[in-house]
Amino acid sequence: MNPSVSPFHSGFAAIIGRPNVGKSTLLNRMVGQKIAITSDKPQTTRNRILGIHHRDDGQILFLDTPGIHQGRGRLNRFMVDQALGACAEVDLVLFMVSAVERPGTDEEAILKHLSASKRPVFLVLNKIDRVKPEQLLPLIRDYAGRFPFAEIFPVSGLTGDGVEGLLTAICQRLPEGPHYYPDDMVTDQPERFIVAEMVREQLMRQTHEEIPYGAAVVIESFDEQPERGLVIIHAAIMVARDSHKGIVLGKGGAMIRNIGRSARKEIERLLGCRIYLELFVRVQPGWTESDRLLKEFGYH
Ligand SMILES: Nc1nc2c(ncn2[C@@H]2O[C@H](COP(=O)(O)OP(=O)(O)OP(=O)(O)O)[C@@H](O)[C@H]2O)c(=O)[nH]1
Numbered sequence: 001m002n003p004s005v006s007p008f009h010s011g012f013a014a015i016i017g018r019p020n021v022g023k024s025t026l027l028n029r030m031v032g033q034k035i036a037i038t039s040d041k042p043q044t045t046r047n048r049i050l051g052i053h054h055r056d057d058g059q060i061l062f063l064d065t066p067g068i069h070q071g072r073g074r075l076n077r078f079m080v081d082q083a084l085g086a087c088a089e090v091d092l093v094l095f096m097v098s099a100v101e102r103p104g105t106d107e108e109a110i111l112k113h114l115s116a117s118k119r120p121v122f123l124v125l126n127k128i129d130r131v132k133p134e135q136l137l138p139l140i141r142d143y144a145g146r147f148p149f150a151e152i153f154p155v156s157g158l159t160g161d162g163v164e165g166l167l168t169a170i171c172q173r174l175p176e177g178p179h180y181y182p183d184d185m186v187t188d189q190p191e192r193f194i195v196a197e198m199v200r201e202q203l204m205r206q207t208h209e210e211i212p213y214g215a216a217v218v219i220e221s222f223d224e225q226p227e228r229g230l231v232i233i234h235a236a237i238m239v240a241r242d243s244h245k246g247i248v249l250g251k252g253g254a255m256i257r258n259i260g261r262s263a264r265k266e267i268e269r270l271l272g273c274r275i276y277l278e279l280f281v282r283v284q285p286g287w288t289e290s291d292r293l294l295k296e297f298g299y300h
């Protein structure tokens, strides 16, 4: 970092939007490291996740949030509260939409909330790699007619197109401020949390229908053995029904072995050492509606 650059800008930017528009993919790109899990299924992210972008002229503290949706139940309510609550605590809101779809009632509802929050809002039109340039302009006009966006950025979190310009503009909008975090820190999430998320990512990616939505992952032990260059992790996959247990285990244990193998590779990349990962499945009927269990599984 170049200490002679001044002034230094720093502050918070929340990324909000419907599920599956690409918020976590963009967060990972802006942070330069995978800290948030992603999948092609909606409602992948469940917690607010801090990701830090460092640059010579500033530090941007991003809050990735769960997709805002109409789902009922306590877990869903927790997720939407996380997202809407984030808007109240930041300097800037990035409202992300998919360039592939027209705005719908979900977008309208979110914009209504943003009108009340009084923060400057950037429109981030994501997935532009999937549309022709001539399709973008009408969409931009449509959104610009619905809300007084401070700025509008077409980007692709997948290819990185447009992301540098977005980062520069965000930094310029932030107030002058200190280095809140050391230069080598990309998130404040504990390693155990990210590890549990990486197991859950594979559940999101490899299981179907209601199973990933009724699953949570709890790290039961995390035993670092630096002399062997090894971390031994025991994690429990909580499922909502007896019938889900057999599906997560798979025929002869094939499914849980695949989940474990894929998660282990990601965790080894994250922690930079060998991992021994042991997975179990436990049935916890109705956990998504129990305040006590939601809290126990990290949703509080
Ligand atoms: N083509 C394309 N796909 C993208 C882009 N960004 C994200 N995706 C894909 O969109 C899907 C959803 O991405 P996520 O980053 O998990 O979306 P999210 O908004 O965080 O979703 P929730 O956490 O469920 O709210 C994944 O399959 C991504 O690979 C993009 O710029 N272009």
Ligand SMILES: [Mg+2]
Pocket (backbone or CB within 6 Å): 023, 024, 025, 037, 038, 044, 045, 065, 066, 067
């Ligand atoms: Mg997400």
